[in-house]
Amino acid sequence: xxxxxxxxxxxxxxxxxxxxxxxxxxxxxxxxxxxxxxxxxxxxxxxxxxxxxxxxxxxxxxxxxxxxxxxxxxxxxxxxxxxxxxxxxxxxxxxxxxxxxxxxxxxxxxxxxxxxxxxxxxxx
Numbered sequence: 860x861x862x863x864x865x866x867x868x869x870x871x872x873x874x875x876x877x878x879x880x881x882x883x884x885x886x887x888x889x890x891x892x893x894x895x896x897x898x899x900x901x902x903x904x905x906x907x908x909x910x911x912x913x914x915x916x917x918x919x920x921x922x923x924x925x926x927x928x929x930x931x932x933x934x935x936x937x938x939x940x941x942x943x944x945x946x947x948x949x950x951x952x953x954x955x956x957x958x959x960x961x962x963x964x965x966x967x968x969x970x971x972x973x974x975x976x977x978x979x980x981x982x983x
Contacts, residue, residue: 861885861972863954868977871944875981879939881954881974888930891956893937894965895928898976899950906965910937917962921947944981951976 867879881893894909910916910928918926927940937954955970 861956863956863972863974865952865954865974865977868952868979870980870982872983873945873981875944876940876942877944877979879941879952879954879977879979881937881939883935883937883956886956888932888935888937892958892960893928893930894955894957894960894970895926895939896953896955896965896967897948897950897979898953899947902950904953904967905950906967909960909962909965911960917960917965919964941979944979946981949979949981951978 862884864882865879871877892909892911895907896904897907898904907922908916908918908928916928925943929938953976954974956972957970961969
């Protein structure tokens with residue numbers, strides 16, 4: 860059974876950094892693409908990036924250069940390092956897994972396995 864558990868969310872000031880974790884079980888990261896999504900209050904789930912490995916990642920323009928995905932294969936965990944955070948980065952962050960990336964903006968319908976989400980609030 861594929862399971863994803865996010866952690867690491869919290870309150871951070873604008874310009875600050877945060878690292879989210881996505882622990883996977885029931886499958887190995889080598890075999891799956893991982894995406895991160897964000898859902899702001901009152902809005903739909905927005906795709907941020909999709910990665911088949913750290914060297915093969917698509918980032919949407921709004922996070923390119925500020926967010927970085929990495930994988931710890933020994934821990935079967937994916938990390939999302941978020942720097943230079945802005946108020947508009949506020950939302951619930953979800954990791955998702957499936958067989959591959961479409962190499963465009965990730966769509967929620969492309970991913971079958973989801974974590975429960977972790978709240979990130981960027982505010983002074």
